[in-house]
Amino acid sequence: MTIQHHLDDNTLMAYAAGTLPEAVNLVVAAHVSLCDECRASVESYDAVGGILMDQSQHVAMSGESLAQVLARLDLPVTDKPVVRKPGALPGPVQDYVGGDLDSVKWKPIGMGVKQAILPTSSEATARLLFIPAGVAMPDHSHSGPEFTLVLQGAFFDADDRFARGDIEIANDDVTHTPIADIGEDCICLAVTDAPLEFKGWVPRIVQKFVDI
Numbered sequence: 001m002t003i004q005h006h007l008d009d010n011t012l013m014a015y016a017a018g019t020l021p022e023a024v025n026l027v028v029a030a031h032v033s034l035c036d037e038c039r040a041s042v043e044s045y046d047a048v049g050g051i052l053m054d055q056s057q058h059v060a061m062s063g064e065s066l067a068q069v070l071a072r073l074d075l076p077v078t079d080k081p082v083v084r085k086p087g088a089l090p091g092p093v094q095d096y097v098g099g100d101l102d103s104v105k106w107k108p109i110g111m112g113v114k115q116a117i118l119p120t121s122s123e124a125t126a127r128l129l130f131i132p133a134g135v136a137m138p139d140h141s142h143s144g145p146e147f148t149l150v151l152q153g154a155f156f157d158a159d160d161r162f163a164r165g166d167i168e169i170a171n172d173d174v175t176h177t178p179i180a181d182i183g184e185d186c187i188c189l190a191v192t193d194a195p196l197e198f199k200g201w202v203p204r205i206v207q208k209f210v211d212i
């Protein structure tokens with residue numbers, strides 16, 4: 001099954017330029033790791049970026065400034081290097097989880113839906129979502145865009161179906177209700193740059209108690 005829903009060029013360009021918030025960077029890296037088409041785009045933007053860098057003035061860097069640059073890169077801080085293994089979670093996500101699905105620390109948020117917030121910088125939030133087969137995500141809207149990458153199973157949102165590798169980009173003004181396909185529990189990586197706003201009263205109460 002080929003990937004039907006991709007990232008837009010602006011996001012891929014910003015990714016190649018390294019200007020995305022850490023959580024958005026993660027969801028793009030995860031999609032790119034699954035998608036040949038977007039990976040080819042990123043490689044072409046990288047090549048263009050490399051030429052521009054070469055043409056700009058060269059500045060000699062001391063060993064210390066290199067260390068400072070490396071320290072600013074969006075790399076997860078872990079005590080021990082994560083050994084990536086083939087699994088449901090793409091390599092960039094495994095780096096944040098510390099392993100594959102069996103290492104995820106899920107927290108229930110109601111209706112069988114579970115989430116795990118990944119440790120990224122605070123400009124945007126990355127969470128893994130587990131939605132049981134046939135169950136709807138609570139109705140919600142966002143005050144910023146949301147990227148939802150399917151890692152297992154599939155979900156429907158309005159007329160579109162999203163399966164592994166597909167990424168949905170929902171705008172800030174929509175209220176939408178993704179529903180997991182009945183065939184399999186759905187696991188997604190969802191990234192928002194602002195807290196989700198749930199519409200039903202039950203999820204809103206839950207929202208006060210869990211970091212969502």
Ligand code: ZN
Pocket residue numbers: 003005006007031035036037038039
């Ligand atoms: Zn793609």
Ligand code: ZN
Pocket residue numbers: 140141142146170176
């Ligand atoms: Zn949403």
